[in-house]
Amino acid sequence: MNVTQTDAINVATLEYTMQDWEDESYQLFVERADPQPCPKCGKTGFYGPRAADPGIKYRACRLCGLWQSVDGETEQYRPTVHGCEEWPDCARAPYIWWVRPDAKDYTCPFCRQDVNVVSHNSFMKGVLILSPTENLDHSWRKVPQNRTYSYYLRFWENWACTKGRVIL
Numbered sequence: 665m666n667v668t669q670t671d672a673i674n675v676a677t678l679e680y681t682m683q684d685w686e687d688e689s690y691q692l693f694v695e696r697a698d699p700q701p702c703p704k705c706g707k708t709g710f711y712g713p714r715a716a717d718p719g720i721k722y723r724a725c726r727l728c729g730l731w732q733s734v735d736g737e738t739e740q741y742r743p744t745v746h747g748c749e750e751w752p753d754c755a756r757a758p759y760i761w762w763v764r765p766d767a768k769d770y771t772c773p774f775c776r777q778d779v780n781v782v783s784h785n786s787f788m789k790g791v792l793i794l795s796p797t798e799n800l801d802h803s804w805r806k807v808p809q810n811r812t813y814s815y816y817l818r819f820w821e822n823w824a825c826t827k828g829r830v831i832l
Contacts, residue, residue: 678732680722680733680734680736680738681734681735682721682734682735684734685721685722685723685734688700688713689715692712692813692830692831696813696814696830697813698810698811698812699712699816699830700712701810702725702728702730703730704725704730705727705797707725707727707728707807707809708809708810708811708816709807709808709809709811709816709819709820710725710726710727710804710807710832711723711724711725711726711730711831726760726762726831726832727796727797727804727832728796728797729741729742729743729762729795729797731764739765741763741764741765742762742763742765742767742792742795743761743792743793743794743796744761744763744770744779744792745758745759745760745761745791745793746761746772746774746777746779748772748775748777750772750775751772751774751775752823752825754832755804755807755823755832756803757796757802757803757804759825760795760796763781767781768780779791804832807819813830816830816831820832
């Protein structure tokens with residue numbers, strides 16, 4: 665589905681099939697087509713098809729938190745920043761780790777510590793932050809929009825955590 669920034673839609677009922685995932689993956693990674701905008705926030709450079717072990721296929725936007733597994737419902741993931749010594753910066757801001765809406769904790773992908781998403785202990789800090797779509801001063805909002813595949817490939821290669829991807 666091609667969506668422009670002005671066409672961002674209510675994604676709550678949007679279907680996402682294996683064929684959609686395969687088409688998006690082929691266009692982006694084989695044909696090197698320009699990245700498509702997120703169907704929720706309409707921004708480019710953050711949204712695209714993704715895969716995780718073992719065989720999990722989904723689409724996600726690392727700017728607004730849209731998350732949808734193939735043949736699954738859309739979910740609004742929540743943004744976190746652990747901020748440990750190993751935590752990377754990306755595009756002039758701490759990298760955002762997105763977690764499921766019901767997540768209480770996770771293992772930091774960089775230091776391997778257990779991290780509380782929300783803390784009920786006044787001596788421990790939770791790691792939830794405002795998403796870049798809610799934080800008007802977030803530097804990710806300044807990432808150039810509607811650029812080419814090669815532009816985003818060069819742009820994201822400046823930060824090691826992107827690992828050579830054309831989308832964050």
